[in-house]
Amino acid sequence: MPDSPLPAEHSHGSPLRRRPCDFCNKSTALLYCRADNAKLCLSCDREVHSTNQLFTKHTRSLLCDGCDSSPASIFCSTDAVVHCQNCDWETHNKSNSNSNSSSPATHDRRPLEGFTGCPSVTDLLSILGFEDLSKKGLLLCGSCEEGSDSYGSGDKFPDYLVWDTPSFVSLDDLIVSSGSEHNYQAMGVPPLPKNRNAAFGAYKDELVRQLRELAKSDPNVDGDEGIIKPINDEFQPIINMATTQNNRSSGFEHNKLEEQQVAYSSNEANTFQWCPDVCDAVGQDLYSDQLHNATETQCIVPVEKIDTVHHSITAENTQVFPNIFVGVREINSQERETALSRYKEKKKSRRYDKHIRYESRKVRAESRIRIRGRFAKMDRLDV
DNA sequence: CTGTTCAGTTGTGGCATTCCGTTTT
DNA sequence: AAAAACGGAATGCCACAACTGAACA
Numbered sequence: 001m002p003d004s005p006l007p008a009e010h011s012h013g014s015p016l017r018r019r020p021c022d023f024c025n026k027s028t029a030l031l032y033c034r035a036d037n038a039k040l041c042l043s044c045d046r047e048v049h050s051t052n053q054l055f056t057k058h059t060r061s062l063l064c065d066g067c068d069s070s071p072a073s074i075f076c077s078t079d080a081v082v083h084c085q086n087c088d089w090e091t092h093n094k095s096n097s098n099s100n101s102s103s104p105a106t107h108d109r110r111p112l113e114g115f116t117g118c119p120s121v122t123d124l125l126s127i128l129g130f131e132d133l134s135k136k137g138l139l140l141c142g143s144c145e146e147g148s149d150s151y152g153s154g155d156k157f158p159d160y161l162v163w164d165t166p167s168f169v170s171l172d173d174l175i176v177s178s179g180s181e182h183n184y185q186a187m188g189v190p191p192l193p194k195n196r197n198a199a200f201g202a203y204k205d206e207l208v209r210q211l212r213e214l215a216k217s218d219p220n221v222d223g224d225e226g227i228i229k230p231i232n233d234e235f236q237p238i239i240n241m242a243t244t245q246n247n248r249s250s251g252f253e254h255n256k257l258e259e260q261q262v263a264y265s266s267n268e269a270n271t272f273q274w275c276p277d278v279c280d281a282v283g284q285d286l287y288s289d290q291l292h293n294a295t296e297t298q299c300i301v302p303v304e305k306i307d308t309v310h311h312s313i314t315a316e317n318t319q320v321f322p323n324i325f326v327g328v329r330e331i332n333s334q335e336r337e338t339a340l341s342r343y344k345e346k347k348k349s350r351r352y353d354k355h356i357r358y359e360s361r362k363v364r365a366e367s368r369i370r371i372r373g374r375f376a377k378m379d380r381l382d383v
Numbered sequence: 384c385t386g387t388t389c390a391g392t393t394g395t396g397g398c399a400t401t402c403c404g405t406t407t408t
Numbered sequence: 409a410a411a412a413a414c415g416g417a418a419t420g421c422c423a424c425a426a427c428t429g430a431a432c433a
Contacts, residue, residue, distance in 0.1 A: 356394090358393090358395075358427085360395095361393090361394055361395045361424095361426070362396075363395090364395070364425065364426090365396045365424095366396065366397095368424085370398075370422085371398095371422085372399070372422095373396080373398025373421085374399090374422035375395090375397090375421085376422075377422085377423060377424090378423080378424085
Protein backbone atom coordinates (compact mmCIF):
# COMPACT_ATOMS: atom_id res chain seq x y z
CA MET A 1 0.00 0.00 0.00
CA PRO A 2 1.64 3.21 -1.09
CA ASP A 3 1.77 6.07 1.27
CA SER A 4 -0.15 8.93 -0.12
CA PRO A 5 0.63 12.56 0.22
CA LEU A 6 -2.44 14.56 0.88
CA PRO A 7 -3.68 16.64 -1.94
CA ALA A 8 -3.14 20.26 -1.24
CA GLU A 9 -6.50 21.53 -2.30
CA HIS A 10 -9.12 20.84 -4.79
CA SER A 11 -9.89 22.74 -7.89
CA HIS A 12 -11.87 25.42 -6.14
CA GLY A 13 -9.16 26.22 -3.71
CA SER A 14 -10.71 25.01 -0.50
CA PRO A 15 -8.31 22.91 1.55
CA LEU A 16 -8.90 19.17 1.57
CA ARG A 17 -9.31 17.49 4.91
CA ARG A 18 -7.37 14.41 5.80
CA ARG A 19 -9.48 11.30 5.55
CA PRO A 20 -7.31 8.25 6.01
CA CYS A 21 -8.27 4.86 4.71
CA ASP A 22 -9.91 2.78 7.43
CA PHE A 23 -7.93 -0.25 6.34
CA CYS A 24 -4.36 0.94 5.92
CA ASN A 25 -4.78 4.26 7.72
CA LYS A 26 -2.20 5.71 5.34
CA SER A 27 -3.67 6.45 1.99
CA THR A 28 -6.42 8.90 1.39
CA ALA A 29 -9.80 7.21 1.43
CA LEU A 30 -11.68 7.75 -1.80
CA LEU A 31 -14.41 5.15 -1.63
CA TYR A 32 -17.09 4.27 0.86
CA CYS A 33 -18.39 0.75 1.38
CA ARG A 34 -21.78 0.87 3.03
CA ALA A 35 -21.85 -2.80 3.83
CA ASP A 36 -18.55 -2.53 5.67
CA ASN A 37 -19.26 0.98 6.90
CA ALA A 38 -15.71 1.76 5.89
CA LYS A 39 -13.76 4.40 4.00
CA LEU A 40 -11.17 2.88 1.72
CA CYS A 41 -8.48 3.86 -0.71
CA LEU A 42 -8.55 2.17 -4.10
CA SER A 43 -5.84 -0.29 -3.27
CA CYS A 44 -7.38 -1.43 0.00
CA ASP A 45 -10.77 -1.56 -1.61
CA ARG A 46 -9.45 -4.06 -4.08
CA GLU A 47 -7.69 -5.99 -1.35
CA VAL A 48 -10.72 -6.13 0.89
CA HIS A 49 -13.32 -6.84 -1.72
CA SER A 50 -11.47 -9.50 -3.65
CA THR A 51 -11.18 -11.88 -0.73
CA ASN A 52 -14.33 -13.82 -1.49
CA GLN A 53 -17.36 -13.83 -3.71
CA LEU A 54 -19.60 -12.22 -1.17
CA PHE A 55 -17.41 -9.24 -0.55
CA THR A 56 -17.21 -8.50 -4.24
CA LYS A 57 -20.89 -7.77 -4.10
CA HIS A 58 -20.49 -4.88 -1.70
CA THR A 59 -21.59 -1.66 -3.30
CA ARG A 60 -19.00 1.06 -3.13
CA SER A 61 -19.37 4.70 -3.92
CA LEU A 62 -17.15 7.71 -4.02
CA LEU A 63 -16.73 9.27 -0.61
CA CYS A 64 -18.71 12.44 0.00
CA ASP A 65 -16.57 15.55 -0.34
CA GLY A 66 -18.73 17.33 2.15
CA CYS A 67 -18.85 15.18 5.25
CA ASP A 68 -16.17 12.62 4.35
CA SER A 69 -18.25 9.97 6.03
CA SER A 70 -21.00 9.00 3.64
CA PRO A 71 -21.27 7.55 0.17
CA ALA A 72 -21.63 10.21 -2.48
CA SER A 73 -24.76 10.03 -4.54
CA ILE A 74 -24.80 13.40 -6.27
CA PHE A 75 -22.20 14.96 -8.50
CA CYS A 76 -22.20 18.74 -8.84
CA SER A 77 -20.26 19.65 -11.96
CA THR A 78 -20.60 23.33 -11.15
CA ASP A 79 -18.62 22.95 -7.94
CA ALA A 80 -16.78 19.83 -9.13
CA VAL A 81 -17.63 17.95 -5.98
CA VAL A 82 -19.43 14.76 -5.10
CA HIS A 83 -21.88 14.85 -2.22
CA CYS A 84 -24.08 12.55 -0.23
CA GLN A 85 -27.73 13.46 -0.23
CA ASN A 86 -27.54 15.32 3.03
CA CYS A 87 -24.55 17.45 2.03
CA ASP A 88 -26.08 18.03 -1.34
CA TRP A 89 -29.23 19.29 0.27
CA GLU A 90 -27.32 21.54 2.61
CA THR A 91 -25.14 22.95 -0.11
CA HIS A 92 -27.73 23.48 -2.75
CA ASN A 93 -30.50 24.80 -0.58
CA LYS A 94 -28.45 27.49 1.06
CA SER A 95 -29.56 30.82 -0.20
CA ASN A 96 -26.21 32.46 0.38
CA SER A 97 -23.76 29.85 -0.71
CA ASN A 98 -20.53 31.38 -1.88
CA SER A 99 -19.22 28.27 -3.55
CA ASN A 100 -20.00 29.69 -6.89
CA SER A 101 -21.27 32.86 -8.32
CA SER A 102 -24.35 31.13 -9.64
CA SER A 103 -27.28 30.18 -7.45
CA PRO A 104 -26.61 26.81 -5.79
CA ALA A 105 -30.08 25.65 -6.67
CA THR A 106 -29.23 25.95 -10.34
CA HIS A 107 -25.99 24.00 -10.17
CA ASP A 108 -25.67 21.26 -12.69
CA ARG A 109 -25.98 18.10 -10.63
CA ARG A 110 -26.39 14.50 -11.53
CA PRO A 111 -26.96 11.30 -9.64
CA LEU A 112 -24.02 9.03 -8.98
CA GLU A 113 -24.04 5.28 -9.02
CA GLY A 114 -21.92 2.93 -7.00
CA PHE A 115 -20.19 -0.13 -8.29
CA THR A 116 -19.73 -3.70 -7.20
CA GLY A 117 -17.37 -6.50 -7.98
CA CYS A 118 -13.63 -6.30 -8.23
CA PRO A 119 -13.16 -4.08 -11.25
CA SER A 120 -9.93 -3.88 -13.14
CA VAL A 121 -8.14 -0.59 -13.56
CA THR A 122 -9.76 -0.36 -16.94
CA ASP A 123 -13.16 -0.74 -15.42
CA LEU A 124 -12.34 1.72 -12.68
CA LEU A 125 -11.31 4.27 -15.25
CA SER A 126 -14.69 3.90 -16.80
CA ILE A 127 -16.60 3.74 -13.53
CA LEU A 128 -14.90 6.78 -12.08
CA GLY A 129 -15.25 8.81 -15.23
CA PHE A 130 -11.77 8.74 -16.68
CA GLU A 131 -12.86 7.14 -19.89
CA ASP A 132 -10.97 9.65 -21.94
CA LEU A 133 -7.79 8.93 -20.06
CA SER A 134 -6.22 5.97 -21.81
CA LYS A 135 -4.78 3.27 -19.69
CA LYS A 136 -1.56 3.73 -21.50
CA GLY A 137 -1.66 7.36 -20.62
CA LEU A 138 -2.34 6.46 -17.04
CA LEU A 139 0.82 4.41 -16.95
CA LEU A 140 3.05 6.55 -19.08
CA CYS A 141 2.05 10.04 -18.17
CA GLY A 142 4.50 10.85 -15.47
CA SER A 143 3.64 14.45 -15.61
CA CYS A 144 0.21 13.60 -14.38
CA GLU A 145 1.69 13.21 -10.97
CA GLU A 146 2.32 16.87 -10.85
CA GLY A 147 -1.18 17.52 -12.00
CA SER A 148 -0.13 18.95 -15.29
CA ASP A 149 -2.15 16.68 -17.48
CA SER A 150 -5.63 17.33 -18.62
CA TYR A 151 -6.96 15.45 -15.64
CA GLY A 152 -4.67 17.14 -13.22
CA SER A 153 -5.37 20.01 -10.99
CA GLY A 154 -6.56 22.28 -13.70
CA ASP A 155 -9.73 24.09 -13.07
CA LYS A 156 -11.48 23.10 -16.21
CA PHE A 157 -13.90 20.26 -16.12
CA PRO A 158 -14.70 19.44 -19.71
CA ASP A 159 -17.84 17.86 -20.89
CA TYR A 160 -16.77 14.36 -20.08
CA LEU A 161 -17.93 15.16 -16.61
CA VAL A 162 -21.41 14.01 -17.39
CA TRP A 163 -22.32 11.06 -15.36
CA ASP A 164 -24.19 8.12 -16.67
CA THR A 165 -27.01 7.82 -14.25
CA PRO A 166 -28.49 4.61 -13.00
CA SER A 167 -31.63 3.61 -14.75
CA PHE A 168 -33.05 2.20 -11.59
CA VAL A 169 -33.16 3.02 -7.93
CA SER A 170 -31.38 0.43 -5.94
CA LEU A 171 -32.34 -0.59 -2.46
CA ASP A 172 -29.25 1.27 -1.34
CA ASP A 173 -31.12 4.40 -2.15
CA LEU A 174 -33.69 3.55 0.46
CA ILE A 175 -31.06 3.71 3.14
CA VAL A 176 -30.02 7.08 4.37
CA SER A 177 -26.44 7.52 5.36
CA SER A 178 -26.01 7.26 9.06
CA GLY A 179 -23.41 9.86 9.71
CA SER A 180 -25.48 12.92 9.17
CA GLU A 181 -27.83 14.78 11.36
CA HIS A 182 -30.81 14.81 9.09
CA ASN A 183 -32.21 12.82 6.26
CA TYR A 184 -33.10 15.31 3.62
CA GLN A 185 -33.70 14.07 0.16
CA ALA A 186 -31.62 15.48 -2.61
CA MET A 187 -33.74 17.89 -4.56
CA GLY A 188 -33.83 18.87 -8.15
CA VAL A 189 -31.38 16.39 -9.57
CA PRO A 190 -31.78 16.24 -13.32
CA PRO A 191 -32.53 12.70 -14.39
CA LEU A 192 -31.08 10.57 -17.07
CA PRO A 193 -28.36 12.48 -18.81
CA LYS A 194 -27.39 10.85 -21.99
CA ASN A 195 -23.67 11.03 -22.09
CA ARG A 196 -21.87 8.10 -20.74
CA ASN A 197 -19.28 9.83 -18.70
CA ALA A 198 -18.77 10.07 -15.04
CA ALA A 199 -17.80 12.43 -12.33
CA PHE A 200 -15.16 12.90 -9.74
CA GLY A 201 -15.00 15.42 -7.01
CA ALA A 202 -12.51 17.34 -4.99
CA TYR A 203 -10.12 14.42 -4.65
CA LYS A 204 -9.72 14.03 -8.38
CA ASP A 205 -5.93 14.32 -8.31
CA GLU A 206 -5.66 11.72 -5.59
CA LEU A 207 -7.98 9.52 -7.58
CA VAL A 208 -5.71 9.72 -10.59
CA ARG A 209 -2.67 9.05 -8.47
CA GLN A 210 -4.17 5.95 -6.84
CA LEU A 211 -5.41 4.69 -10.18
CA ARG A 212 -1.90 5.04 -11.51
CA GLU A 213 -0.49 3.15 -8.56
CA LEU A 214 -3.10 0.51 -9.10
CA ALA A 215 -2.24 0.25 -12.77
CA LYS A 216 1.46 -0.09 -12.00
CA SER A 217 0.88 -2.87 -9.55
CA ASP A 218 -1.68 -4.62 -11.67
CA PRO A 219 -0.10 -7.78 -13.08
CA ASN A 220 -2.73 -7.84 -15.79
CA VAL A 221 -1.50 -4.66 -17.34
CA ASP A 222 0.19 -4.98 -20.66
CA GLY A 223 2.66 -2.19 -20.55
CA ASP A 224 3.39 -2.12 -24.25
CA GLU A 225 -0.10 -1.53 -25.40
CA GLY A 226 -1.43 -0.05 -22.25
CA ILE A 227 -4.09 -2.71 -22.25
CA ILE A 228 -5.31 -3.72 -18.89
CA LYS A 229 -6.86 -7.11 -18.85
CA PRO A 230 -9.76 -7.47 -16.53
CA ILE A 231 -9.14 -9.50 -13.47
CA ASN A 232 -11.78 -11.65 -11.99
CA ASP A 233 -14.83 -9.48 -11.86
CA GLU A 234 -17.12 -12.20 -12.90
CA PHE A 235 -20.42 -12.19 -11.16
CA GLN A 236 -21.38 -15.44 -9.57
CA PRO A 237 -24.84 -15.54 -8.10
CA ILE A 238 -24.50 -16.69 -4.55
CA ILE A 239 -27.52 -18.92 -4.83
CA ASN A 240 -25.86 -20.93 -7.48
CA MET A 241 -22.60 -20.97 -5.64
CA ALA A 242 -24.24 -22.24 -2.51
CA THR A 243 -26.33 -24.80 -4.23
CA THR A 244 -23.63 -26.16 -6.44
CA GLN A 245 -21.32 -26.57 -3.52
CA ASN A 246 -23.97 -27.86 -1.24
CA ASN A 247 -26.39 -29.64 -3.46
CA ARG A 248 -26.02 -32.80 -1.52
CA SER A 249 -27.58 -31.56 1.66
CA SER A 250 -29.21 -28.21 1.43
CA GLY A 251 -32.55 -29.43 0.26
CA PHE A 252 -32.51 -26.54 -2.13
CA GLU A 253 -32.85 -28.51 -5.28
CA HIS A 254 -32.87 -26.83 -8.58
CA ASN A 255 -32.59 -27.84 -12.15
CA LYS A 256 -33.58 -24.56 -13.68
CA LEU A 257 -30.83 -22.19 -12.85
CA GLU A 258 -32.48 -19.37 -14.68
CA GLU A 259 -35.32 -19.45 -12.21
CA GLN A 260 -33.04 -19.00 -9.28
CA GLN A 261 -30.38 -16.67 -10.41
CA VAL A 262 -30.27 -13.73 -8.17
CA ALA A 263 -28.65 -10.50 -9.01
CA TYR A 264 -28.38 -8.11 -6.14
CA SER A 265 -26.20 -5.52 -4.65
CA SER A 266 -24.29 -6.14 -1.51
CA ASN A 267 -26.42 -4.13 0.79
CA GLU A 268 -29.48 -5.87 -0.39
CA ALA A 269 -27.80 -9.14 0.29
CA ASN A 270 -26.40 -8.21 3.64
CA THR A 271 -29.24 -6.29 5.02
CA PHE A 272 -32.30 -7.66 3.41
CA GLN A 273 -32.00 -10.46 0.98
CA TRP A 274 -30.37 -12.97 3.22
CA CYS A 275 -31.49 -11.91 6.64
CA PRO A 276 -34.86 -13.11 7.73
CA ASP A 277 -34.39 -11.29 11.01
CA VAL A 278 -34.30 -7.92 9.42
CA CYS A 279 -37.06 -8.75 7.00
CA ASP A 280 -39.23 -9.90 9.83
CA ALA A 281 -38.51 -6.81 11.81
CA VAL A 282 -39.12 -4.42 9.01
CA GLY A 283 -42.14 -6.42 8.19
CA GLN A 284 -44.16 -7.13 5.17
CA ASP A 285 -43.84 -3.54 4.18
CA LEU A 286 -40.21 -3.68 3.33
CA TYR A 287 -40.42 -7.10 1.92
CA SER A 288 -43.25 -6.29 -0.39
CA ASP A 289 -41.53 -3.10 -1.41
CA GLN A 290 -38.51 -5.08 -2.35
CA LEU A 291 -40.51 -7.55 -4.33
CA HIS A 292 -42.56 -4.93 -6.05
CA ASN A 293 -39.45 -3.14 -7.05
CA ALA A 294 -37.75 -6.27 -8.23
CA THR A 295 -36.68 -4.75 -11.47
CA GLU A 296 -35.32 -1.72 -9.78
CA THR A 297 -33.29 -3.59 -7.27
CA GLN A 298 -32.11 -6.17 -9.77
CA CYS A 299 -33.50 -8.80 -7.49
CA ILE A 300 -34.90 -11.50 -9.68
CA VAL A 301 -36.34 -14.22 -7.59
CA PRO A 302 -39.60 -15.99 -8.22
CA VAL A 303 -41.90 -15.13 -5.38
CA GLU A 304 -42.51 -18.73 -4.57
CA LYS A 305 -38.78 -19.25 -4.22
CA ILE A 306 -38.16 -16.57 -1.67
CA ASP A 307 -39.07 -18.68 1.26
CA THR A 308 -37.02 -21.54 -0.03
CA VAL A 309 -34.05 -19.28 -0.47
CA HIS A 310 -34.30 -17.97 3.03
CA HIS A 311 -34.51 -21.34 4.60
CA SER A 312 -31.78 -22.84 2.51
CA ILE A 313 -29.35 -20.18 3.55
CA THR A 314 -29.85 -20.23 7.23
CA ALA A 315 -28.31 -22.54 9.74
CA GLU A 316 -27.34 -25.32 7.48
CA ASN A 317 -25.46 -23.24 5.01
CA THR A 318 -23.76 -21.18 7.61
CA GLN A 319 -22.12 -24.35 8.76
CA VAL A 320 -21.14 -25.44 5.31
CA PHE A 321 -19.96 -22.01 4.26
CA PRO A 322 -18.86 -20.33 7.44
CA ASN A 323 -16.60 -17.87 5.65
CA ILE A 324 -19.43 -16.54 3.65
CA PHE A 325 -22.45 -16.54 5.83
CA VAL A 326 -20.91 -15.87 9.18
CA GLY A 327 -19.66 -12.62 7.76
CA VAL A 328 -23.12 -11.71 6.65
CA ARG A 329 -24.60 -12.51 10.00
CA GLU A 330 -22.07 -10.36 11.84
CA ILE A 331 -22.87 -7.41 9.71
CA ASN A 332 -26.58 -7.92 10.14
CA SER A 333 -26.51 -8.28 13.86
CA GLN A 334 -24.36 -5.20 14.32
CA GLU A 335 -26.16 -2.99 11.92
CA ARG A 336 -29.67 -4.27 12.12
CA GLU A 337 -31.00 -1.52 14.32
CA THR A 338 -29.22 1.14 12.33
CA ALA A 339 -30.44 -0.27 9.08
CA LEU A 340 -33.96 -0.40 10.38
CA SER A 341 -33.99 3.17 11.56
CA ARG A 342 -32.34 4.31 8.37
CA TYR A 343 -34.94 2.56 6.34
CA LYS A 344 -37.79 4.02 8.31
CA GLU A 345 -36.39 7.51 8.13
CA LYS A 346 -35.76 7.15 4.46
CA LYS A 347 -39.26 5.97 3.89
CA LYS A 348 -40.61 9.01 5.68
CA SER A 349 -38.69 11.28 3.37
CA ARG A 350 -39.68 9.60 0.16
CA ARG A 351 -40.90 11.93 -2.52
CA TYR A 352 -44.09 10.90 -4.18
CA ASP A 353 -44.66 14.10 -6.04
CA LYS A 354 -44.60 13.98 -9.77
CA HIS A 355 -41.30 14.65 -11.41
CA ILE A 356 -41.18 16.23 -14.84
CA ARG A 357 -38.38 14.84 -16.94
CA TYR A 358 -38.88 16.98 -19.96
CA GLU A 359 -40.12 20.48 -19.38
CA SER A 360 -40.66 21.00 -23.08
CA ARG A 361 -43.15 18.17 -23.19
CA LYS A 362 -44.98 19.59 -20.25
CA VAL A 363 -45.25 22.97 -21.94
CA ARG A 364 -46.56 21.35 -25.07
CA ALA A 365 -49.04 19.18 -23.22
CA GLU A 366 -50.38 22.17 -21.36
CA SER A 367 -50.88 24.10 -24.55
CA ARG A 368 -52.53 21.33 -26.52
CA ILE A 369 -56.18 21.33 -27.43
CA ARG A 370 -58.21 18.71 -25.57
CA ILE A 371 -61.55 17.07 -25.97
CA ARG A 372 -62.91 15.85 -22.66
CA GLY A 373 -59.44 15.90 -21.24
CA ARG A 374 -57.91 13.90 -24.02
CA PHE A 375 -55.50 15.25 -26.53
CA ALA A 376 -57.27 16.06 -29.74
CA LYS A 377 -55.96 15.44 -33.20
CA MET A 378 -55.00 18.58 -34.97
CA ASP A 379 -57.00 17.73 -38.06
CA ARG A 380 -60.13 17.22 -35.98
CA LEU A 381 -59.98 20.84 -35.03
CA ASP A 382 -60.66 21.77 -38.61
CA VAL A 383 -63.99 20.01 -38.58
C1' DC B 384 -14.95 6.47 -37.00
C1' DT B 385 -18.43 9.97 -37.96
C1' DG B 386 -22.65 11.72 -39.51
C1' DT B 387 -27.33 10.86 -41.27
C1' DT B 388 -31.66 8.60 -41.64
C1' DC B 389 -35.52 6.34 -39.91
C1' DA B 390 -38.57 3.46 -37.25
C1' DG B 391 -39.96 2.56 -32.74
C1' DT B 392 -40.57 4.27 -27.96
C1' DT B 393 -41.38 7.64 -24.34
C1' DG B 394 -43.55 11.25 -21.81
C1' DT B 395 -46.74 14.97 -21.18
C1' DG B 396 -51.76 16.93 -18.70
C1' DG B 397 -56.84 16.99 -18.07
C1' DC B 398 -60.90 14.48 -17.91
C1' DA B 399 -63.72 10.26 -17.31
C1' DT B 400 -64.10 6.09 -15.26
C1' DT B 401 -63.28 2.64 -11.86
C1' DC B 402 -62.05 1.12 -7.38
C1' DC B 403 -62.32 1.00 -2.55
C1' DG B 404 -62.91 2.62 2.09
C1' DT B 405 -65.96 5.34 5.01
C1' DT B 406 -70.29 7.24 6.41
C1' DT B 407 -75.19 7.36 6.42
C1' DT B 408 -79.68 5.36 6.12
C1' DA C 409 -76.35 -5.82 10.20
C1' DA C 410 -76.99 -4.81 5.48
C1' DA C 411 -77.53 -1.73 1.72
C1' DA C 412 -76.95 2.70 -0.30
C1' DA C 413 -74.56 6.94 -0.82
C1' DC C 414 -70.52 9.45 -0.81
C1' DG C 415 -65.81 10.88 -1.71
C1' DG C 416 -61.02 10.45 -2.54
C1' DA C 417 -57.42 7.90 -4.95
C1' DA C 418 -55.91 5.38 -8.82
C1' DT C 419 -55.96 4.42 -13.58
C1' DG C 420 -56.61 4.78 -18.63
C1' DC C 421 -57.06 7.41 -22.66
C1' DC C 422 -55.72 10.62 -26.22
C1' DA C 423 -51.89 12.97 -30.00
C1' DC C 424 -47.55 13.99 -31.09
C1' DA C 425 -42.90 16.15 -30.29
C1' DA C 426 -38.88 14.53 -28.41
C1' DC C 427 -36.01 10.96 -27.71
C1' DT C 428 -33.46 6.51 -28.61
C1' DG C 429 -30.86 3.26 -30.95
C1' DA C 430 -30.01 0.53 -34.98
C1' DA C 431 -28.75 0.60 -39.77
C1' DC C 432 -26.42 2.62 -43.32
C1' DA C 433 -23.33 5.63 -46.22
